[in-house]
Amino acid sequence: MKILIADDSRVMRQIVVRTLRQAGFGDHDLIEAADGKEALDMATAQKPDLVISDWNMPHLTGIEVLRQLRAAGNNVKFGFVTSECTPEMKTAAEASGSAFFIVKPFTAERFDEVFAPILG
Amino acid sequence: MSVEVEVDESDLAEMVEQVWESYLDPEGVSPLIPTYDENQPSEVHSSVSITGSWTGHVVYASSRAAAQRAAAAFLAMELEEVSEEDISDTLGELANIVGGNVKAMLPPGAQLSLPQVNLSPEASARFPNTQRISGVYGVWEGEPVSISMWQSSTDNKEEGA
Numbered sequence: 001m002k003i004l005i006a007d008d009s010r011v012m013r014q015i016v017v018r019t020l021r022q023a024g025f026g027d028h029d030l031i032e033a034a035d036g037k038e039a040l041d042m043a044t045a046q047k048p049d050l051v052i053s054d055w056n057m058p059h060l061t062g063i064e065v066l067r068q069l070r071a072a073g074n075n076v077k078f079g080f081v082t083s084e085c086t087p088e089m090k091t092a093a094e095a096s097g098s099a100f101f102i103v104k105p106f107t108a109e110r111f112d113e114v115f116a117p118i119l120g
Numbered sequence: 121m122s123v124e125v126e127v128d129e130s131d132l133a134e135m136v137e138q139v140w141e142s143y144l145d146p147e148g149v150s151p152l153i154p155t156y157d158e159n160q161p162s163e164v165h166s167s168v169s170i171t172g173s174w175t176g177h178v179v180y181a182s183s184r185a186a187a188q189r190a191a192a193a194f195l196a197m198e199l200e201e202v203s204e205e206d207i208s209d210t211l212g213e214l215a216n217i218v219g220g221n222v223k224a225m226l227p228p229g230a231q232l233s234l235p236q237v238n239l240s241p242e243a244s245a246r247f248p249n250t251q252r253i254s255g256v257y258g259v260w261e262g263e264p265v266s267i268s269m270w271q272s273s274t275d276n277k278e279e280g281a
Binding site: 008009010011012014015018056058082083084085086087088103104105106107 | 138139141142143191194195196206209210212213216217218219220221223224228230232234
């Protein structure tokens with residue numbers, strides 16, 4: 001599977017990649033986007049099977065990326081890894097078709113719990 | 121308008137503990153040891169601003185050595201491999217993580233900024249018209265690290281920094 005990791009923090013992208021490996025998902029094809037606009041472009045052009053996105057990013061926020069993808073008829077599995085987690089954000093994410101919500105800081109166990117059903 | 125914020129030192133300490141468990145000390149061998157010294161020195165710092173239901177700043181400050189160690193832990197690198205950019209990105213992410221967790225405890229209607237990093241002492245940071253309302257101060261492997269919250273006393277009024 002191809003997995004797109006979208007986060008404006010290079011450090012956090014590396015931590016997500018490393019945690020995916022620790023959780024046993026390192027064999028998938030991992031690609032990275034450094035802001036919301038790039039995430040939207042890559043999600044459209046490179047057709048990943050899964051998007052793991054930060055919420056707060058320059059140019060487009062994660063929820064805006066998700067909404068634009070859905071508005072364009074793109075139903076890629078999409079979820080958030082974010083340090084912010086308020087009930088309003090969760091509700092907005094679910095209403096837009098988000099599949100999961102992981103709060104930073106996270107562990108490999110949390111990744112396994114969320115991604116095992118998705119990635120097998 | 122700012123409200124009385126209900127994020128106290130024990131809440132901050134719990135967030136800090138989670139960051140240490142997840143990223144900085146996953147083996148559980150070098151925790152942040154409290155000093156309760158709010159005047160401890162710092163050499164570098166990062167912050168996020170929160171506006172809305174509460175207005176103020178969440179600040180991560182440490183010695184340069186502690187920041188280098190944090191970057192090495194975040195990026196799974198050797199200490200000597202850590203670059204200035206690694207330190208800067210790591211500090212930004214630390215402020216973002218703690219700030220995001222703080223925001224989640226605030227009443228609805230708070231906005232979180234992208235992180236600002238300043239590779240100079242916290243004392244040189246300018247947060248005009250703010251007062252410190254909470255903080256966790258400690259040493260990590262002998263190096264000072266702190267996380268503090270500064271509330272704006274002028275509701276939503278931006279003063280030139």
